[in-house]
Amino acid sequence: MGNDGGSIPKRHELVTLKAKAERPDKDSQTEARWQRCALSKEPLREPIVACRLGRLYNKESVIEHLMDRTKFGDGDEIAGHLQSLKDVTVLKLTKNPSYNQSEVDELESGAGGGGSAGAKYICPVSLKDFNGKLRFVYSLVCGCVVAEAAVKQLSADSCLGCGADLKAAVAAGAAVPGAEFSSAASVWVVVNSTVPEEIARMRASVEAIRIARAEALAAKKAAKKAKSAVGATGGKQLDAGKKRKDVDDADGSQQHSKLAKKQAASQMSNARANISIPLPLELEKKTSSAELSKNQSDAIKSLYSKDKDKPKGNYLTMGTFNRYTSY
Incomplete structure:
Protein backbone atom coordinates (compact mmCIF):
# COMPACT_ATOMS: atom_id res chain seq x y z
CA MET A 1 0.00 0.00 0.00
CA GLY A 2 2.96 2.25 -0.16
CA ASN A 3 4.57 4.13 2.68
CA ASP A 4 7.68 2.12 2.14
CA GLY A 5 10.79 4.08 2.35
CA GLY A 6 9.17 6.68 4.63
CA SER A 7 6.92 8.40 2.07
CA ILE A 8 3.77 9.92 3.62
CA PRO A 9 0.95 10.95 1.19
CA LYS A 10 -0.75 14.27 1.68
CA ARG A 11 -4.48 14.86 1.86
CA HIS A 12 -4.86 16.41 -1.58
CA GLU A 13 -3.17 13.36 -3.04
CA LYS A 20 -12.31 25.87 -8.46
CA ALA A 21 -13.88 28.14 -11.05
CA GLU A 22 -11.39 29.99 -13.12
CA ARG A 23 -11.25 33.67 -12.29
CA PRO A 24 -10.72 36.16 -15.11
CA ASP A 25 -7.40 37.87 -15.15
CA LYS A 26 -7.82 41.45 -13.92
CA ASP A 27 -4.90 42.62 -16.01
CA SER A 28 -6.49 41.18 -19.14
CA GLN A 29 -9.80 42.85 -18.33
CA THR A 30 -8.11 46.18 -17.73
CA GLU A 31 -6.16 45.88 -20.98
CA ALA A 32 -9.40 45.10 -22.85
CA ARG A 33 -11.20 48.16 -21.44
CA TRP A 34 -8.37 50.64 -21.99
CA GLN A 35 -6.84 49.47 -25.25
CA ARG A 36 -9.76 47.91 -27.13
CA CYS A 37 -13.09 49.19 -28.44
CA ALA A 38 -16.00 48.34 -26.14
CA LEU A 39 -18.17 47.39 -29.14
CA SER A 40 -15.95 45.66 -31.69
CA LYS A 41 -13.28 44.49 -29.21
CA GLU A 42 -10.67 45.60 -31.73
CA PRO A 43 -7.63 47.70 -30.74
CA LEU A 44 -8.44 51.38 -30.34
CA ARG A 45 -7.48 53.53 -33.31
CA GLU A 46 -8.09 57.19 -33.95
CA PRO A 47 -10.58 58.76 -33.99
CA ILE A 48 -11.40 57.46 -30.53
CA VAL A 49 -14.64 58.52 -28.84
CA ALA A 50 -16.09 58.12 -25.36
CA CYS A 51 -19.65 58.16 -24.03
CA ARG A 52 -20.90 59.76 -20.82
CA LEU A 53 -20.43 56.41 -19.08
CA GLY A 54 -16.69 56.69 -19.74
CA ARG A 55 -16.49 53.80 -22.20
CA LEU A 56 -14.04 53.94 -25.11
CA TYR A 57 -15.03 53.20 -28.71
CA ASN A 58 -13.70 53.44 -32.21
CA LYS A 59 -15.82 56.05 -33.94
CA GLU A 60 -16.22 53.73 -36.91
CA SER A 61 -17.71 51.06 -34.64
CA VAL A 62 -20.20 53.54 -33.14
CA ILE A 63 -21.39 54.52 -36.62
CA GLU A 64 -21.81 50.87 -37.57
CA HIS A 65 -23.76 50.24 -34.35
CA LEU A 66 -26.09 53.16 -35.02
CA MET A 67 -26.72 51.91 -38.54
CA ASP A 68 -27.23 48.26 -37.52
CA ARG A 69 -27.75 47.51 -33.83
CA THR A 70 -27.47 43.78 -34.45
CA LYS A 71 -23.95 43.97 -35.90
CA PHE A 72 -22.32 43.44 -32.51
CA GLY A 73 -23.72 40.74 -30.26
CA ASP A 74 -23.73 42.72 -27.03
CA GLY A 75 -24.15 46.11 -28.71
CA ASP A 76 -27.45 47.01 -27.00
CA GLU A 77 -26.12 45.96 -23.62
CA ILE A 78 -22.96 48.03 -23.91
CA ALA A 79 -24.01 51.00 -26.07
CA GLY A 80 -27.81 50.88 -25.98
CA HIS A 81 -27.87 54.43 -24.59
CA LEU A 82 -26.22 55.81 -27.73
CA GLN A 83 -28.82 57.32 -30.07
CA VAL A 88 -20.17 60.65 -27.77
CA THR A 89 -17.18 62.99 -27.54
CA VAL A 90 -14.11 62.75 -29.76
CA LEU A 91 -11.10 62.40 -27.47
CA LYS A 92 -7.84 64.34 -27.74
CA LEU A 93 -5.22 61.90 -26.51
CA THR A 94 -1.57 62.80 -26.01
CA LYS A 95 0.72 60.29 -27.69
CA ASN A 96 3.61 58.74 -25.78
CA PRO A 97 6.86 59.75 -27.54
CA SER A 98 8.63 56.64 -26.22
CA TYR A 99 5.97 54.24 -27.46
CA ASN A 100 7.22 51.73 -30.04
CA GLN A 101 4.66 49.64 -31.86
CA SER A 102 7.21 47.04 -32.93
CA GLU A 103 8.09 46.30 -29.29
CA VAL A 104 4.41 45.85 -28.51
CA ASP A 105 4.05 43.40 -31.39
CA GLU A 106 7.05 41.41 -30.13
CA LEU A 107 5.63 41.27 -26.62
CA GLU A 108 2.24 40.10 -27.88
CA SER A 109 3.88 37.39 -30.02
CA GLY A 110 6.12 36.25 -27.16
CA ALA A 111 9.33 36.94 -29.05
CA GLY A 112 10.28 39.88 -26.89
CA GLY A 113 11.88 39.79 -23.50
CA GLY A 114 10.33 40.72 -20.20
CA GLY A 115 9.20 44.22 -19.28
CA SER A 116 6.66 46.57 -20.80
CA ALA A 117 6.73 48.69 -23.93
CA GLY A 118 4.70 51.45 -22.24
CA ALA A 119 1.29 52.87 -23.04
CA LYS A 120 0.40 54.45 -26.37
CA TYR A 121 -1.02 57.57 -24.71
CA ILE A 122 -0.04 59.56 -21.64
CA CYS A 123 -1.31 62.44 -19.53
CA PRO A 124 -0.09 65.78 -20.96
CA VAL A 125 0.46 67.17 -17.45
CA SER A 126 1.81 64.34 -15.26
CA LEU A 127 3.09 62.18 -18.18
CA LYS A 128 1.48 59.11 -16.58
CA ASP A 129 0.58 56.18 -18.81
CA PHE A 130 -2.95 55.86 -20.06
CA ASN A 131 -3.25 52.16 -19.23
CA GLY A 132 -5.85 51.88 -16.47
CA LYS A 133 -3.51 51.81 -13.50
CA LEU A 134 -4.39 55.43 -12.75
CA ARG A 135 -7.74 57.17 -13.06
CA PHE A 136 -8.14 59.38 -16.10
CA VAL A 137 -10.89 61.86 -16.98
CA TYR A 138 -11.91 63.56 -20.20
CA SER A 155 -8.35 72.64 -9.95
CA ALA A 156 -8.04 75.11 -12.81
CA ASP A 157 -11.00 76.77 -14.55
CA SER A 158 -9.39 76.03 -17.91
CA CYS A 159 -8.60 72.73 -19.59
CA LEU A 160 -5.19 71.33 -18.68
CA GLY A 161 -4.75 69.93 -22.16
CA CYS A 162 -5.74 72.70 -24.57
CA GLY A 163 -6.54 75.66 -22.29
CA ALA A 164 -10.27 75.82 -23.13
CA ASP A 165 -12.29 78.05 -20.81
CA LEU A 166 -14.32 75.61 -18.70
CA LYS A 167 -15.74 78.41 -16.58
CA ALA A 168 -17.41 79.92 -19.62
CA ALA A 169 -18.82 76.51 -20.53
CA VAL A 170 -20.32 76.17 -17.07
CA ALA A 171 -21.79 79.68 -17.32
CA ALA A 172 -23.29 78.84 -20.72
CA GLY A 173 -25.02 75.87 -19.13
CA ALA A 174 -24.83 73.59 -22.16
CA ALA A 175 -21.51 73.36 -23.95
CA VAL A 176 -22.63 70.00 -25.34
CA PRO A 177 -26.25 69.57 -26.53
CA GLY A 178 -28.24 68.21 -23.60
CA ALA A 179 -25.39 68.48 -21.11
CA GLU A 180 -25.68 70.94 -18.24
CA PHE A 181 -22.80 71.66 -15.91
CA SER A 182 -23.25 72.79 -12.34
CA SER A 183 -19.53 73.28 -11.70
CA ALA A 184 -16.17 72.90 -13.39
CA ALA A 185 -15.82 69.44 -11.85
CA SER A 186 -18.99 68.26 -13.64
CA VAL A 187 -17.31 68.92 -16.99
CA TRP A 188 -14.97 65.96 -16.44
CA VAL A 189 -16.09 62.35 -16.96
CA VAL A 190 -14.15 59.43 -15.45
CA VAL A 191 -12.82 57.00 -18.07
CA ASN A 192 -13.75 53.34 -17.43
CA SER A 193 -14.86 53.90 -13.88
CA THR A 194 -15.23 50.79 -11.65
CA VAL A 195 -16.90 52.54 -8.69
CA PRO A 196 -20.59 51.49 -8.52
CA GLU A 197 -21.70 54.86 -7.12
CA GLU A 198 -20.04 56.72 -9.97
CA ILE A 199 -21.53 54.40 -12.58
CA ALA A 200 -25.03 54.86 -11.11
CA ARG A 201 -24.59 58.65 -11.14
CA MET A 202 -23.42 58.56 -14.76
CA ALA A 212 -34.59 66.51 -21.66
CA ARG A 213 -33.92 65.93 -25.36
CA ALA A 214 -37.23 64.09 -25.80
CA GLU A 215 -39.14 66.95 -24.15
CA ALA A 216 -37.33 69.55 -26.26
CA LEU A 217 -38.13 67.58 -29.43
CA ALA A 218 -41.81 67.26 -28.44
CA ALA A 219 -42.03 71.00 -27.73
CA LYS A 220 -40.43 71.77 -31.08
CA LYS A 221 -42.89 69.51 -32.91
CA ALA A 222 -45.84 71.09 -31.07
CA ALA A 223 -44.66 74.60 -31.96
CA LYS A 224 -44.19 73.59 -35.59
CA LYS A 225 -47.66 72.02 -35.66
CA ALA A 226 -49.26 75.15 -34.15
CA LYS A 227 -47.44 77.35 -36.65
CA SER A 228 -48.63 75.20 -39.56
CA ALA A 229 -52.22 75.35 -38.22
CA VAL A 230 -52.09 79.15 -38.01
CA GLY A 231 -50.66 79.30 -41.52
CA ALA A 232 -53.43 77.03 -42.82
CA THR A 233 -56.12 79.26 -41.24
CA GLY A 234 -54.57 82.39 -42.71
CA GLY A 235 -54.30 80.66 -46.07
CA LYS A 236 -58.01 79.78 -46.01
CA GLN A 237 -58.90 83.39 -45.24
CA LEU A 238 -56.69 84.60 -48.05
CA ASP A 239 -58.27 82.08 -50.42
CA ALA A 240 -61.78 83.21 -49.40
CA GLY A 241 -60.84 86.87 -49.94
CA LYS A 242 -59.30 86.02 -53.27
CA LYS A 243 -62.42 84.14 -54.33
CA ARG A 244 -64.62 87.09 -53.37
CA LYS A 245 -62.35 89.42 -55.28
CA ASP A 246 -62.45 87.12 -58.27
CA VAL A 247 -66.27 87.06 -58.13
CA ASP A 248 -66.42 90.85 -57.91
CA ASP A 249 -63.96 91.20 -60.73
CA ALA A 250 -65.95 88.72 -62.81
CA ASP A 251 -69.18 90.63 -62.21
CA GLY A 252 -67.53 93.95 -63.06
CA SER A 253 -65.93 92.50 -66.15
CA GLN A 254 -69.27 91.04 -67.27
CA GLN A 255 -71.01 94.40 -66.82
CA HIS A 256 -68.18 96.16 -68.62
CA SER A 257 -68.33 93.66 -71.46
CA LYS A 258 -72.10 94.11 -71.79
CA GLN A 263 -71.67 100.65 -77.50
CA ALA A 264 -70.18 98.57 -80.30
CA ALA A 265 -73.66 97.62 -81.52
CA SER A 266 -74.79 101.25 -81.58
CA GLN A 267 -71.65 102.30 -83.43
CA MET A 268 -72.15 99.50 -85.91
CA SER A 269 -75.78 100.51 -86.52
CA ASN A 270 -74.70 104.11 -87.11
CA ALA A 271 -71.99 102.98 -89.50
CA ARG A 272 -74.43 100.78 -91.36
CA ALA A 273 -76.92 103.67 -91.54
CA ASN A 274 -74.21 105.91 -92.98
CA ILE A 275 -73.15 103.30 -95.48
CA SER A 276 -76.74 102.65 -96.58
CA ILE A 277 -77.21 106.31 -97.60
CA PRO A 278 -77.63 106.26 -101.44
CA LEU A 279 -75.15 108.12 -103.58
CA PRO A 280 -76.36 111.01 -105.73
CA LEU A 281 -76.25 108.88 -108.89
CA GLU A 282 -78.21 106.04 -107.30
CA LEU A 283 -80.61 108.57 -105.88
CA GLU A 284 -80.95 110.04 -109.35
CA LYS A 285 -81.79 106.66 -110.86
CA LYS A 286 -84.35 105.83 -108.17
CA THR A 287 -86.12 109.21 -108.25
CA SER A 288 -88.33 110.32 -111.10
CA SER A 289 -87.35 112.94 -113.62
CA ALA A 290 -89.92 115.33 -112.22
CA GLU A 291 -88.45 115.16 -108.76
CA LEU A 292 -84.95 115.40 -110.19
CA SER A 293 -85.74 118.49 -112.21
CA LYS A 294 -87.51 119.96 -109.26
CA ASN A 295 -84.67 119.44 -106.78
CA GLN A 296 -81.66 120.04 -109.00
CA SER A 297 -80.12 123.44 -109.63
CA ASP A 298 -79.64 125.09 -113.01
CA ALA A 299 -75.97 124.14 -113.11
CA ILE A 300 -76.76 120.46 -112.53
CA LYS A 301 -79.57 120.59 -115.02
CA SER A 302 -77.22 122.04 -117.63
CA LEU A 303 -74.85 119.09 -117.12
CA TYR A 304 -77.59 116.48 -117.56
CA SER A 305 -79.53 118.03 -120.44
CA LYS A 306 -80.96 116.52 -123.58
CA ASP A 307 -79.75 117.29 -127.07
CA LYS A 308 -82.57 119.68 -127.76
CA ASP A 309 -81.84 121.58 -124.58
CA LYS A 310 -78.11 121.51 -125.25
CA PRO A 311 -76.69 124.99 -124.87
CA LYS A 312 -74.78 126.46 -127.71
CA GLY A 313 -71.08 126.68 -127.45
CA ASN A 314 -67.95 127.02 -129.49
CA TYR A 315 -65.61 124.28 -130.54
CA LEU A 316 -63.44 124.82 -127.45
CA THR A 317 -66.16 124.00 -124.98
CA MET A 318 -68.16 121.66 -127.14
CA GLY A 319 -68.13 118.17 -125.61
CA THR A 320 -65.77 119.10 -122.75
CA PHE A 321 -67.85 120.34 -119.87
CA ASN A 322 -71.20 119.12 -121.07
CA ARG A 323 -72.63 115.74 -120.08
CA TYR A 324 -75.24 113.98 -122.12
CA THR A 325 -77.69 111.60 -120.75
CA SER A 326 -80.90 110.10 -121.86
CA TYR A 327 -83.56 109.03 -119.50
Missing part, protein backbone atom coordinates in the same frame (compact mmCIF):
# COMPACT_ATOMS: atom_id res chain seq x y z
CA LEU A 14 -5.69 11.04 -1.48
CA VAL A 15 -8.90 13.14 -1.61
CA THR A 16 -10.32 14.51 -4.88
CA LEU A 17 -11.39 18.12 -4.35
CA LYS A 18 -13.94 20.09 -6.39
CA ALA A 19 -12.26 22.13 -9.10
CA SER A 84 -26.59 59.50 -32.26
CA LEU A 85 -23.06 60.83 -32.54
CA LYS A 86 -24.12 63.65 -30.22
CA ASP A 87 -23.93 61.14 -27.36
CA SER A 139 -13.55 66.93 -20.79
CA LEU A 140 -17.03 67.12 -22.30
CA VAL A 141 -16.15 70.57 -23.67
CA CYS A 142 -13.02 69.84 -25.68
CA GLY A 143 -12.38 66.08 -25.30
CA CYS A 144 -8.92 66.38 -23.73
CA VAL A 145 -7.85 63.38 -21.60
CA VAL A 146 -5.77 64.03 -18.46
CA ALA A 147 -5.07 62.26 -15.19
CA GLU A 148 -7.66 62.86 -12.47
CA ALA A 149 -4.93 63.58 -9.93
CA ALA A 150 -3.71 66.52 -12.03
CA VAL A 151 -7.23 67.97 -12.26
CA LYS A 152 -7.78 67.70 -8.50
CA GLN A 153 -4.38 69.12 -7.67
CA LEU A 154 -4.54 72.10 -10.00
CA ARG A 203 -26.41 56.43 -15.79
CA ALA A 204 -28.79 58.86 -14.06
CA SER A 205 -27.15 61.75 -15.94
CA VAL A 206 -27.54 59.91 -19.27
CA GLU A 207 -31.22 59.22 -18.55
CA ALA A 208 -31.83 62.87 -17.57
CA ILE A 209 -30.26 64.04 -20.80
CA ARG A 210 -32.39 61.61 -22.81
CA ILE A 211 -35.60 62.87 -21.16
CA LEU A 259 -71.71 97.90 -71.91
CA ALA A 260 -68.93 97.59 -74.44
CA LYS A 261 -71.09 95.30 -76.57
CA LYS A 262 -73.95 97.80 -76.47
Whole structure:
Protein backbone atom coordinates (compact mmCIF):
# COMPACT_ATOMS: atom_id res chain seq x y z
CA MET A 1 0.00 0.00 0.00
CA GLY A 2 2.96 2.25 -0.16
CA ASN A 3 4.57 4.13 2.68
CA ASP A 4 7.68 2.12 2.14
CA GLY A 5 10.79 4.08 2.35
CA GLY A 6 9.17 6.68 4.63
CA SER A 7 6.92 8.40 2.07
CA ILE A 8 3.77 9.92 3.62
CA PRO A 9 0.95 10.95 1.19
CA LYS A 10 -0.75 14.27 1.68
CA ARG A 11 -4.48 14.86 1.86
CA HIS A 12 -4.86 16.41 -1.58
CA GLU A 13 -3.17 13.36 -3.04
CA LEU A 14 -5.69 11.04 -1.48
CA VAL A 15 -8.90 13.14 -1.61
CA THR A 16 -10.32 14.51 -4.88
CA LEU A 17 -11.39 18.12 -4.35
CA LYS A 18 -13.94 20.09 -6.39
CA ALA A 19 -12.26 22.13 -9.10
CA LYS A 20 -12.31 25.87 -8.46
CA ALA A 21 -13.88 28.14 -11.05
CA GLU A 22 -11.39 29.99 -13.12
CA ARG A 23 -11.25 33.67 -12.29
CA PRO A 24 -10.72 36.16 -15.11
CA ASP A 25 -7.40 37.87 -15.15
CA LYS A 26 -7.82 41.45 -13.92
CA ASP A 27 -4.90 42.62 -16.01
CA SER A 28 -6.49 41.18 -19.14
CA GLN A 29 -9.80 42.85 -18.33
CA THR A 30 -8.11 46.18 -17.73
CA GLU A 31 -6.16 45.88 -20.98
CA ALA A 32 -9.40 45.10 -22.85
CA ARG A 33 -11.20 48.16 -21.44
CA TRP A 34 -8.37 50.64 -21.99
CA GLN A 35 -6.84 49.47 -25.25
CA ARG A 36 -9.76 47.91 -27.13
CA CYS A 37 -13.09 49.19 -28.44
CA ALA A 38 -16.00 48.34 -26.14
CA LEU A 39 -18.17 47.39 -29.14
CA SER A 40 -15.95 45.66 -31.69
CA LYS A 41 -13.28 44.49 -29.21
CA GLU A 42 -10.67 45.60 -31.73
CA PRO A 43 -7.63 47.70 -30.74
CA LEU A 44 -8.44 51.38 -30.34
CA ARG A 45 -7.48 53.53 -33.31
CA GLU A 46 -8.09 57.19 -33.95
CA PRO A 47 -10.58 58.76 -33.99
CA ILE A 48 -11.40 57.46 -30.53
CA VAL A 49 -14.64 58.52 -28.84
CA ALA A 50 -16.09 58.12 -25.36
CA CYS A 51 -19.65 58.16 -24.03
CA ARG A 52 -20.90 59.76 -20.82
CA LEU A 53 -20.43 56.41 -19.08
CA GLY A 54 -16.69 56.69 -19.74
CA ARG A 55 -16.49 53.80 -22.20
CA LEU A 56 -14.04 53.94 -25.11
CA TYR A 57 -15.03 53.20 -28.71
CA ASN A 58 -13.70 53.44 -32.21
CA LYS A 59 -15.82 56.05 -33.94
CA GLU A 60 -16.22 53.73 -36.91
CA SER A 61 -17.71 51.06 -34.64
CA VAL A 62 -20.20 53.54 -33.14
CA ILE A 63 -21.39 54.52 -36.62
CA GLU A 64 -21.81 50.87 -37.57
CA HIS A 65 -23.76 50.24 -34.35
CA LEU A 66 -26.09 53.16 -35.02
CA MET A 67 -26.72 51.91 -38.54
CA ASP A 68 -27.23 48.26 -37.52
CA ARG A 69 -27.75 47.51 -33.83
CA THR A 70 -27.47 43.78 -34.45
CA LYS A 71 -23.95 43.97 -35.90
CA PHE A 72 -22.32 43.44 -32.51
CA GLY A 73 -23.72 40.74 -30.26
CA ASP A 74 -23.73 42.72 -27.03
CA GLY A 75 -24.15 46.11 -28.71
CA ASP A 76 -27.45 47.01 -27.00
CA GLU A 77 -26.12 45.96 -23.62
CA ILE A 78 -22.96 48.03 -23.91
CA ALA A 79 -24.01 51.00 -26.07
CA GLY A 80 -27.81 50.88 -25.98
CA HIS A 81 -27.87 54.43 -24.59
CA LEU A 82 -26.22 55.81 -27.73
CA GLN A 83 -28.82 57.32 -30.07
CA SER A 84 -26.59 59.50 -32.26
CA LEU A 85 -23.06 60.83 -32.54
CA LYS A 86 -24.12 63.65 -30.22
CA ASP A 87 -23.93 61.14 -27.36
CA VAL A 88 -20.17 60.65 -27.77
CA THR A 89 -17.18 62.99 -27.54
CA VAL A 90 -14.11 62.75 -29.76
CA LEU A 91 -11.10 62.40 -27.47
CA LYS A 92 -7.84 64.34 -27.74
CA LEU A 93 -5.22 61.90 -26.51
CA THR A 94 -1.57 62.80 -26.01
CA LYS A 95 0.72 60.29 -27.69
CA ASN A 96 3.61 58.74 -25.78
CA PRO A 97 6.86 59.75 -27.54
CA SER A 98 8.63 56.64 -26.22
CA TYR A 99 5.97 54.24 -27.46
CA ASN A 100 7.22 51.73 -30.04
CA GLN A 101 4.66 49.64 -31.86
CA SER A 102 7.21 47.04 -32.93
CA GLU A 103 8.09 46.30 -29.29
CA VAL A 104 4.41 45.85 -28.51
CA ASP A 105 4.05 43.40 -31.39
CA GLU A 106 7.05 41.41 -30.13
CA LEU A 107 5.63 41.27 -26.62
CA GLU A 108 2.24 40.10 -27.88
CA SER A 109 3.88 37.39 -30.02
CA GLY A 110 6.12 36.25 -27.16
CA ALA A 111 9.33 36.94 -29.05
CA GLY A 112 10.28 39.88 -26.89
CA GLY A 113 11.88 39.79 -23.50
CA GLY A 114 10.33 40.72 -20.20
CA GLY A 115 9.20 44.22 -19.28
CA SER A 116 6.66 46.57 -20.80
CA ALA A 117 6.73 48.69 -23.93
CA GLY A 118 4.70 51.45 -22.24
CA ALA A 119 1.29 52.87 -23.04
CA LYS A 120 0.40 54.45 -26.37
CA TYR A 121 -1.02 57.57 -24.71
CA ILE A 122 -0.04 59.56 -21.64
CA CYS A 123 -1.31 62.44 -19.53
CA PRO A 124 -0.09 65.78 -20.96
CA VAL A 125 0.46 67.17 -17.45
CA SER A 126 1.81 64.34 -15.26
CA LEU A 127 3.09 62.18 -18.18
CA LYS A 128 1.48 59.11 -16.58
CA ASP A 129 0.58 56.18 -18.81
CA PHE A 130 -2.95 55.86 -20.06
CA ASN A 131 -3.25 52.16 -19.23
CA GLY A 132 -5.85 51.88 -16.47
CA LYS A 133 -3.51 51.81 -13.50
CA LEU A 134 -4.39 55.43 -12.75
CA ARG A 135 -7.74 57.17 -13.06
CA PHE A 136 -8.14 59.38 -16.10
CA VAL A 137 -10.89 61.86 -16.98
CA TYR A 138 -11.91 63.56 -20.20
CA SER A 139 -13.55 66.93 -20.79
CA LEU A 140 -17.03 67.12 -22.30
CA VAL A 141 -16.15 70.57 -23.67
CA CYS A 142 -13.02 69.84 -25.68
CA GLY A 143 -12.38 66.08 -25.30
CA CYS A 144 -8.92 66.38 -23.73
CA VAL A 145 -7.85 63.38 -21.60
CA VAL A 146 -5.77 64.03 -18.46
CA ALA A 147 -5.07 62.26 -15.19
CA GLU A 148 -7.66 62.86 -12.47
CA ALA A 149 -4.93 63.58 -9.93
CA ALA A 150 -3.71 66.52 -12.03
CA VAL A 151 -7.23 67.97 -12.26
CA LYS A 152 -7.78 67.70 -8.50
CA GLN A 153 -4.38 69.12 -7.67
CA LEU A 154 -4.54 72.10 -10.00
CA SER A 155 -8.35 72.64 -9.95
CA ALA A 156 -8.04 75.11 -12.81
CA ASP A 157 -11.00 76.77 -14.55
CA SER A 158 -9.39 76.03 -17.91
CA CYS A 159 -8.60 72.73 -19.59
CA LEU A 160 -5.19 71.33 -18.68
CA GLY A 161 -4.75 69.93 -22.16
CA CYS A 162 -5.74 72.70 -24.57
CA GLY A 163 -6.54 75.66 -22.29
CA ALA A 164 -10.27 75.82 -23.13
CA ASP A 165 -12.29 78.05 -20.81
CA LEU A 166 -14.32 75.61 -18.70
CA LYS A 167 -15.74 78.41 -16.58
CA ALA A 168 -17.41 79.92 -19.62
CA ALA A 169 -18.82 76.51 -20.53
CA VAL A 170 -20.32 76.17 -17.07
CA ALA A 171 -21.79 79.68 -17.32
CA ALA A 172 -23.29 78.84 -20.72
CA GLY A 173 -25.02 75.87 -19.13
CA ALA A 174 -24.83 73.59 -22.16
CA ALA A 175 -21.51 73.36 -23.95
CA VAL A 176 -22.63 70.00 -25.34
CA PRO A 177 -26.25 69.57 -26.53
CA GLY A 178 -28.24 68.21 -23.60
CA ALA A 179 -25.39 68.48 -21.11
CA GLU A 180 -25.68 70.94 -18.24
CA PHE A 181 -22.80 71.66 -15.91
CA SER A 182 -23.25 72.79 -12.34
CA SER A 183 -19.53 73.28 -11.70
CA ALA A 184 -16.17 72.90 -13.39
CA ALA A 185 -15.82 69.44 -11.85
CA SER A 186 -18.99 68.26 -13.64
CA VAL A 187 -17.31 68.92 -16.99
CA TRP A 188 -14.97 65.96 -16.44
CA VAL A 189 -16.09 62.35 -16.96
CA VAL A 190 -14.15 59.43 -15.45
CA VAL A 191 -12.82 57.00 -18.07
CA ASN A 192 -13.75 53.34 -17.43
CA SER A 193 -14.86 53.90 -13.88
CA THR A 194 -15.23 50.79 -11.65
CA VAL A 195 -16.90 52.54 -8.69
CA PRO A 196 -20.59 51.49 -8.52
CA GLU A 197 -21.70 54.86 -7.12
CA GLU A 198 -20.04 56.72 -9.97
CA ILE A 199 -21.53 54.40 -12.58
CA ALA A 200 -25.03 54.86 -11.11
CA ARG A 201 -24.59 58.65 -11.14
CA MET A 202 -23.42 58.56 -14.76
CA ARG A 203 -26.41 56.43 -15.79
CA ALA A 204 -28.79 58.86 -14.06
CA SER A 205 -27.15 61.75 -15.94
CA VAL A 206 -27.54 59.91 -19.27
CA GLU A 207 -31.22 59.22 -18.55
CA ALA A 208 -31.83 62.87 -17.57
CA ILE A 209 -30.26 64.04 -20.80
CA ARG A 210 -32.39 61.61 -22.81
CA ILE A 211 -35.60 62.87 -21.16
CA ALA A 212 -34.59 66.51 -21.66
CA ARG A 213 -33.92 65.93 -25.36
CA ALA A 214 -37.23 64.09 -25.80
CA GLU A 215 -39.14 66.95 -24.15
CA ALA A 216 -37.33 69.55 -26.26
CA LEU A 217 -38.13 67.58 -29.43
CA ALA A 218 -41.81 67.26 -28.44
CA ALA A 219 -42.03 71.00 -27.73
CA LYS A 220 -40.43 71.77 -31.08
CA LYS A 221 -42.89 69.51 -32.91
CA ALA A 222 -45.84 71.09 -31.07
CA ALA A 223 -44.66 74.60 -31.96
CA LYS A 224 -44.19 73.59 -35.59
CA LYS A 225 -47.66 72.02 -35.66
CA ALA A 226 -49.26 75.15 -34.15
CA LYS A 227 -47.44 77.35 -36.65
CA SER A 228 -48.63 75.20 -39.56
CA ALA A 229 -52.22 75.35 -38.22
CA VAL A 230 -52.09 79.15 -38.01
CA GLY A 231 -50.66 79.30 -41.52
CA ALA A 232 -53.43 77.03 -42.82
CA THR A 233 -56.12 79.26 -41.24
CA GLY A 234 -54.57 82.39 -42.71
CA GLY A 235 -54.30 80.66 -46.07
CA LYS A 236 -58.01 79.78 -46.01
CA GLN A 237 -58.90 83.39 -45.24
CA LEU A 238 -56.69 84.60 -48.05
CA ASP A 239 -58.27 82.08 -50.42
CA ALA A 240 -61.78 83.21 -49.40
CA GLY A 241 -60.84 86.87 -49.94
CA LYS A 242 -59.30 86.02 -53.27
CA LYS A 243 -62.42 84.14 -54.33
CA ARG A 244 -64.62 87.09 -53.37
CA LYS A 245 -62.35 89.42 -55.28
CA ASP A 246 -62.45 87.12 -58.27
CA VAL A 247 -66.27 87.06 -58.13
CA ASP A 248 -66.42 90.85 -57.91
CA ASP A 249 -63.96 91.20 -60.73
CA ALA A 250 -65.95 88.72 -62.81
CA ASP A 251 -69.18 90.63 -62.21
CA GLY A 252 -67.53 93.95 -63.06
CA SER A 253 -65.93 92.50 -66.15
CA GLN A 254 -69.27 91.04 -67.27
CA GLN A 255 -71.01 94.40 -66.82
CA HIS A 256 -68.18 96.16 -68.62
CA SER A 257 -68.33 93.66 -71.46
CA LYS A 258 -72.10 94.11 -71.79
CA LEU A 259 -71.71 97.90 -71.91
CA ALA A 260 -68.93 97.59 -74.44
CA LYS A 261 -71.09 95.30 -76.57
CA LYS A 262 -73.95 97.80 -76.47
CA GLN A 263 -71.67 100.65 -77.50
CA ALA A 264 -70.18 98.57 -80.30
CA ALA A 265 -73.66 97.62 -81.52
CA SER A 266 -74.79 101.25 -81.58
CA GLN A 267 -71.65 102.30 -83.43
CA MET A 268 -72.15 99.50 -85.91
CA SER A 269 -75.78 100.51 -86.52
CA ASN A 270 -74.70 104.11 -87.11
CA ALA A 271 -71.99 102.98 -89.50
CA ARG A 272 -74.43 100.78 -91.36
CA ALA A 273 -76.92 103.67 -91.54
CA ASN A 274 -74.21 105.91 -92.98
CA ILE A 275 -73.15 103.30 -95.48
CA SER A 276 -76.74 102.65 -96.58
CA ILE A 277 -77.21 106.31 -97.60
CA PRO A 278 -77.63 106.26 -101.44
CA LEU A 279 -75.15 108.12 -103.58
CA PRO A 280 -76.36 111.01 -105.73
CA LEU A 281 -76.25 108.88 -108.89
CA GLU A 282 -78.21 106.04 -107.30
CA LEU A 283 -80.61 108.57 -105.88
CA GLU A 284 -80.95 110.04 -109.35
CA LYS A 285 -81.79 106.66 -110.86
CA LYS A 286 -84.35 105.83 -108.17
CA THR A 287 -86.12 109.21 -108.25
CA SER A 288 -88.33 110.32 -111.10
CA SER A 289 -87.35 112.94 -113.62
CA ALA A 290 -89.92 115.33 -112.22
CA GLU A 291 -88.45 115.16 -108.76
CA LEU A 292 -84.95 115.40 -110.19
CA SER A 293 -85.74 118.49 -112.21
CA LYS A 294 -87.51 119.96 -109.26
CA ASN A 295 -84.67 119.44 -106.78
CA GLN A 296 -81.66 120.04 -109.00
CA SER A 297 -80.12 123.44 -109.63
CA ASP A 298 -79.64 125.09 -113.01
CA ALA A 299 -75.97 124.14 -113.11
CA ILE A 300 -76.76 120.46 -112.53
CA LYS A 301 -79.57 120.59 -115.02
CA SER A 302 -77.22 122.04 -117.63
CA LEU A 303 -74.85 119.09 -117.12
CA TYR A 304 -77.59 116.48 -117.56
CA SER A 305 -79.53 118.03 -120.44
CA LYS A 306 -80.96 116.52 -123.58
CA ASP A 307 -79.75 117.29 -127.07
CA LYS A 308 -82.57 119.68 -127.76
CA ASP A 309 -81.84 121.58 -124.58
CA LYS A 310 -78.11 121.51 -125.25
CA PRO A 311 -76.69 124.99 -124.87
CA LYS A 312 -74.78 126.46 -127.71
CA GLY A 313 -71.08 126.68 -127.45
CA ASN A 314 -67.95 127.02 -129.49
CA TYR A 315 -65.61 124.28 -130.54
CA LEU A 316 -63.44 124.82 -127.45
CA THR A 317 -66.16 124.00 -124.98
CA MET A 318 -68.16 121.66 -127.14
CA GLY A 319 -68.13 118.17 -125.61
CA THR A 320 -65.77 119.10 -122.75
CA PHE A 321 -67.85 120.34 -119.87
CA ASN A 322 -71.20 119.12 -121.07
CA ARG A 323 -72.63 115.74 -120.08
CA TYR A 324 -75.24 113.98 -122.12
CA THR A 325 -77.69 111.60 -120.75
CA SER A 326 -80.90 110.10 -121.86
CA TYR A 327 -83.56 109.03 -119.50
